[in-house]
Amino acid sequence: MNHGLLAGHAPPSRELLNAYLDSMDVWRSDGVAIADMASGGGWRAVATRDMAIGETICKLPKSALLSVRTTELNRFPAAARERTTSHAILSLALALLNELRLGEESGFWGYIQSLPRETVPIPSLWPLYPAGSDAELADKWLDGTEARRDLKRREDEGVGLADMRAFYESSRLPRTRAHPDPSPFEAFAHAFSLVSTRAFIIDLHHTIALCPFADVLNHAGVSHTSLASDDFVCHVCGSLAPCEHDGTAEPARLAHLHPNARARIANELDTVDMYVERAVRAGDEVMNSYGEGIGEARLLVEWGFVPGSAPAAGDESDDDEGFLGDGITWALSELCDAERAAHWLAMDGGELAGELFEAGADDDARLVCAPSARPGVYHLNHAGQASARLFGALWLQGSGAHPADDVRGRLRRALASVEMAWEAHVADDDPLPLDSGVADAVRAVVALLERRRAGLPALTVDELYDAREALADAPLQAAALTVAINEVALVQAALERWGEFAAWLEGDA
Numbered sequence: 113m114n115h116g117l118l119a120g121h122a123p124p125s126r127e128l129l130n131a132y133l134d135s136m137d138v139w140r141s142d143g144v145a146i147a148d149m150a151s152g153g154g155w156r157a158v159a160t161r162d163m164a165i166g167e168t169i170c171k172l173p174k175s176a177l178l179s180v181r182t183t184e185l186n187r188f189p190a191a192a193r194e195r196t197t198s199h200a201i202l203s204l205a206l207a208l209l210n211e212l213r214l215g216e217e218s219g220f221w222g223y224i225q226s227l228p229r230e231t232v233p234i235p236s237l238w239p240l241y242p243a244g245s246d247a248e249l250a251d252k253w254l255d256g257t258e259a260r261r262d263l264k265r266r267e268d269e270g271v272g273l274a275d276m277r278a279f280y281e282s283s284r285l286p287r288t289r290a291h292p293d294p295s296p297f298e299a300f301a302h303a304f305s306l307v308s309t310r311a312f313i314i315d316l317h318h319t320i321a322l323c324p325f326a327d328v329l330n331h332a333g334v335s336h337t338s339l340a341s342d343d344f345v346c347h348v349c350g351s352l353a354p355c356e357h358d359g360t361a362e363p364a365r366l367a368h369l370h371p372n373a374r375a376r377i378a379n380e381l382d383t384v385d386m387y388v389e390r391a392v393r394a395g396d397e398v399m400n401s402y403g404e405g406i407g408e409a410r411l412l413v414e415w416g417f418v419p420g421s422a423p424a425a426g427d428e429s430d431d432d433e434g435f436l437g438d439g440i441t442w443a444l445s446e447l448c449d450a451e452r453a454a455h456w457l458a459m460d461g462g463e464l465a466g467e468l469f470e471a472g473a474d475d476d477a478r479l480v481c482a483p484s485a486r487p488g489v490y491h492l493n494h495a496g497q498a499s500a501r502l503f504g505a506l507w508l509q510g511s512g513a514h515p516a517d518d519v520r521g522r523l524r525r526a527l528a529s530v531e532m533a534w535e536a537h538v539a540d541d542d543p544l545p546l547d548s549g550v551a552d553a554v555r556a557v558v559a560l561l562e563r564r565r566a567g568l569p570a571l572t573v574d575e576l577y578d579a580r581e582a583l584a585d586a587p588l589q590a591a592a593l594t595v596a597i598n599e600v601a602l603v604q605a606a607l608e609r610w611g612e613f614a615a616w617l618e619g620d621a
């Protein structure tokens with residue numbers, strides 16, 4: 113994508129980055145070095161010696177972060193931000209674009225020159241690529257997948273491509289020596305792609321920010337580290353210690369801290385830190401976690417890659433265990449009609465289903481699994497188990513329960529009896545008599561899965577694999593196909609499991 117930024121500059125330099133980090137007092141362990149990705153493009157962090165749990169990987173003073181608070185744009189708020197946005201990601205992309213337009217005159221030059229020069233092709237930006245390109249051809253494989261849902265969610269939240277365009281068109285960046293004229297939308301899209309793939313959530317003052325050096329680490333589900341930051345700062349000035357905006361020497365934002373910790377923060381520099389949480393061997397790539405249980409669809413939508421879709425010897429990117437996330441998900445409106453959905457929400461059904469789900473030693477053998485840790489997520493996991501939250505909402509829809517009924521007691525019995533019936537099915541016993549609401553919920557799971565399958569590409573898993581095999585030099589199509597393959601395989605397997613169970617309940621099998 114032709115964004116016109118940093119044209120004519122030398123490629124990213126580690127020396128310049130290190131000089132910047134030193135000048136900003138960013139502390140780095142001598143056990144970690146920046147190395148090239150084996151796949152060619154980009155960098156990664158590699159351990160130069162064994163590192164033990166608890167060791168510090170890096171400590172960045174918050175003043176070294178690139179955020180809307182620390183950048184030049186913050187000094188020209190009125191001119192540059194006629195339109196305000198509640199979306200931190202759009203504001204940060206604008207602030208970064210302003211620094212990129214400043215080029216060598218930016219206070220962040222040593223850092224921003226180290227960032228990828230190519231736009232990261234996240235799916236929100238695929239419509240900007242020409243017809244017949246890898247991006248354009250990849251898009252159709254996302255139909256019916258979680259990635260398409262995530263893209264829709266981003267649009268609903270106001271961070272889709274049309275929102276980016278509207279936001280950028282209503283913003284005015286100052287002229288710079290390198291860029292006396294406004295930059296094209298592609299330049300904003302480039303900055304957005306960098307923010308989407310590199311920003312971390314920091315605190316109430318910075319909101320999200322780019323973290324030099326910490327953002328060199330790639331992601332793995334089973335990681336060695338994660339970014340830690342005290343977020344209970346003053347939202348006005350960012351101070352962690354009590355400040356003039358608190359109006360008291362003992363602000364409520366610090367009330368949860370032990371007195372020793374409160375005394376410590378009064379005297380210490382506020383930093384974001386990375387510590388070794390799982391031992392690293394010399395020569396290993398040091399992997400970060402971008403978040404708990406992120407599925408591959410979300411990795412594609414927000415970070416522009418799918419683990420294992422383009423294996424590269426030497427990178428750990430093909431280690432896909434732990435990339436599982438929440439499997440496949442539905443919105444409550446797809447499970448219940450409006451009246452039942454309102455009833456479910458009024459009784460806090462999601463929370464209730466979690467309370468009623470009794471974890472056990474043989475959870476893997478069950479039909480129903482624990483609800484997602486993400487509130488409001490109704491999912492079927494990678495083993496084809498429906499979450500208690502999903503099953504509960506479907507049960508409510510079919511049960512005829514009224515707000516005045518003892519829903520708690522009935523849902524508890526429904527969850528217990530479906531599990532007993534499943535055990536009997538697995539043991540090849542005769543079907544047990546079941547409350548009709550429970551059998552209806554099982555049939556509703558089958559219907560949901562059938563609808564999901566109908567929306568996914570109409571090829572078998574083998575045909576999808578063949579389509580991926582036949583690709584040459586098309587990483588985005590390979591990534592999109594990987595998402596589609598895994599979802600088709602999951603829906604197919606889940607349909608068999610739930611379909612056979614439903615038939616057995618009806619005495620047909």
Ligand SMILES: C[S@@+](CC[C@H](N)C(=O)[O-])C[C@H]1O[C@@H](n2cnc3c(N)ncnc32)[C@H](O)[C@@H]1O
Pocket residue numbers: 149153154155156228232309310327328329330331332415416417419428429430
């Ligand atoms: C925070 S950056 C990590 C540093 C990046 N490798 C670089 O050179 O700038 C995030 C980007 O790195 C790449 N990345 C991160 N984890 C990866 C993985 N496990 N496999 C492949 N690429 C990965 C993706 O392009 C992602 O958007």
